Amino acid sequence: MTAITVTAPARAGGKPLADVRTMFRRNLLRAVRYPGLTLFVVVGPLVMLLLFVYIFGGAFGAGVAPGVAPGAEGRAAYLTYITPSLLVLTVVGAGQSIAISAAMDAAGGIMARFKTMAISPGSALSGQVLGTVVQSIAALVLVLGAAVAIGYRPQADAVDWLALLGVLLLLAVAISWLCVALGLNARSVETASNAPLILLLLPFLGSGFVPVETMPGPVRWFAEHQPFTPIIDTVRGLLAGGVGLDGATVAKAVVWCVLIGVAGYLWARSLYRRERRV
Template sequence: MSSVSTSFGDAAIMLRRNFKHTARNPVTVFQAVLFPIVMMLMFVYVFGGAFKVEGKYVDYAVPGLMVMAITYGLGPTAAAVNGDMTKGIINRFKAMDVSHGAVLAGHVISTTVRSLMADAAIIGVGFAMGFRPHASFLQWLAAIGIMLLLAFATSWLTVAMGLGAKTAESAGLATVPLIMLPFLSSAFVPADTMGTGVRQFAEYQPFTPIIETLRGLLTGNPSSGDAIAALAWCVGLALLGYVWAVSAFRKRA
């Protein structure tokens, strides 16, 4: 059997392992899938009337909540990766001749799939709340591609944070900036309505162009400028996370 097929087989085993751990941890499921829905209900039904946006607020908020759903599931991944390193699980895998890359890939793929499931839940609940996108089939595909790329990029970055932390608690804490950044973006209100300083931060941070790209695609009015910036941020974060994760894993394993 070739090394490539062996690596894929090991990655599939690690993926199944991570899914089982997720299913047995209700906190992970709540944080990754249900809590974004709770946030959606709160922002649309409680705060939505106070925000001045073009069109229905639910149409404005759903793209931001899709990004939030991706970031809210990152903490458990960082903690799980750190737990594998600190509890000796990696040494057992080494003794079993499991591919090192498969261990990291299993965490990345499971987190990406979990993020896309959370986004699907957000979209489904959004439709029930009156969300009515005007995207064409190709624009939907592009939006799914952006979500997939963002989930993949943040998954690698989260795995790297888990490997770099000393404890599972500090690993989960390291993902807080990623969780908080959507709140300081155009996810819930337009950036140009914010105060000086906050507005500039919102405009130039990674998630605002990603959210604006999703918003433009789903409303049928995509912006090439936002799309280029969004792709650049996603690719940059993915490369940073991958290089960091591989380097940290080699040092610790």
């Protein structure tokens, strides 16, 4: 079978911002057309919130907050502990949806067609990332609202809220770029849906659901040095009004987000520019 090489034509000028806005609107329209992807971003964390708080929380709460009695008091303590973790998982879950969208565009030849059009290079990817970030923020509001409705009470002040928004936005951008790359690199849409699962597992292997101090040696070492532990600890500390939060943890969280975002962006850009043979 003869390979057909699709390359982008030379462009004279262009309107990058207008092109990004167009692709951003396209991403939002896709979210409406495929509501299952959007609902997954919110429903998954909400189910986990109810499951872990009302089924496991009574027992787990005594482990994350020494001196807390199992039962209602334990559930309240575990709700406080787990809510920041679920906010991070919400952002990661949104990354899975963008990986699927990118794979659908690549498999359907949409990306190849974009390269032949007079649009700004990379605007197709940037629009997808921007749209996913907006969906992530909307999902975060819903998940946090649900946690507050069942008893969660954050202690953050105005500065903490601004810092929290900055960290979550940075994480959303980083995860979105990485998942775009995973989607473009996948050989099929089914593969793309599974590729980001390792990102969903990492919070479980960190401080997301239990303190790392309770883990055995090798597992604890991994938990302490993987990206999501400082990110979750930073979100948890900011929601607690800075209690137990130090500058080193925040710095690690920011550095990890930047590294993930830069690596994802460079990888996605390389895959997008690569000649696609069909």
